[in-house]
Amino acid sequence: MAWESIDRRTPVFAEDAEPVLSEGVKQKIRAFFDRYETKRAALLPALHVVQNTYGHVSYQAMSEIAELLEIPPSAVLDTLTFYTHFWDHPKGRKVIVACRSLSCQLMGSEAVLKTLKEELEIDEHGTTEDGQYSLLTEECLAQCDDAPCLLIDEKMHKRIKPESVKKLLSDAKNNEIGDHRSDLFDPPSEPAADTNGEIEKTSDVQEMKES
Ligand code: FES
Incomplete structure (x- = not known):
């Protein structure tokens, strides 16, 4: 912004x-x-x-x-x-975050961003009139191998081309993911304990000890 x-x-x-x-x-x-x-x-x-x-x-x-x-x-x-x-101002129901860093730039992110702005008829940090989308740019999204890329909410979209933007925006499931990032921070389940109350050793460690 x-x-x-x-x-x-x-x-x-x-x-x-x-x-x-x-x-x-x-x-x-x-x-x-x-x-x-x-x-x-x-x-x-x-x-x-x-x-x-x-x-x-x-x-x-x-x-x-x-x-x-x-x-x-x-x-x-x-x-x-x-x-x-x-x-x-109120943000859209979905937030698009387009990468603006070097790898994506080299692979055509500026053209993708231009198309996004034209299709949505908004500028950066704007929200569409129907409240469906807001648009942001941010530095590297850590997916440089698949540049240019963008996020829709938490869903990563890779190797985006300007000509694929329209179809992407019209996909109602373009922000659906299996596991939300917040799920990654759930506390790990308790590791199993052996009969002496000690943590069960992994098979790798057992193998090293036995060799
Ligand atoms: S430069 Fe775009 S994901 Fe890294």
Whole structure:
């Protein structure tokens, strides 16, 4: 997301609008204050709390965060627009992340990105009018062997060509995967113990000991 700058004299929400942040959300943010020397230092956790609760961080929410942390609203906007994973508007039901690093560039990612923008009629960090897709670019997605590549939510799509973009976007299952990344972080199941209460040795170790 490109940094945004807004003329301070331009109203970005109605002054008499109802507050966005609930008391519960403010309490969650205040709970971080004890962990840091300054309230300002709780800005990133505050942005996470608000985005996790409301799906995005509106300008009004930024202003309320600023008030809570006793910092200028511009400091909140600066930080939010530095990170691609924060949204100042609702993001689409699916998020496309196109790789913008070298291997993918060499293999034609710029043409793929151009086609994506044309097909979706949005720019980077935009959301389609029907709310179906948002588009981001990020550095290497760690799939350089299959460049150029992109993610739709957590699903990796490899060796994408501009002419395959339209079909890819129209595939309703283009974001479906078997195992979600969060599943990878499930605690491992308890290893089996032998009769002495010791961890069972692998056959490899047994073989080495026996040889
Ligand atoms: S450069 Fe695109 S995945 Fe590594």
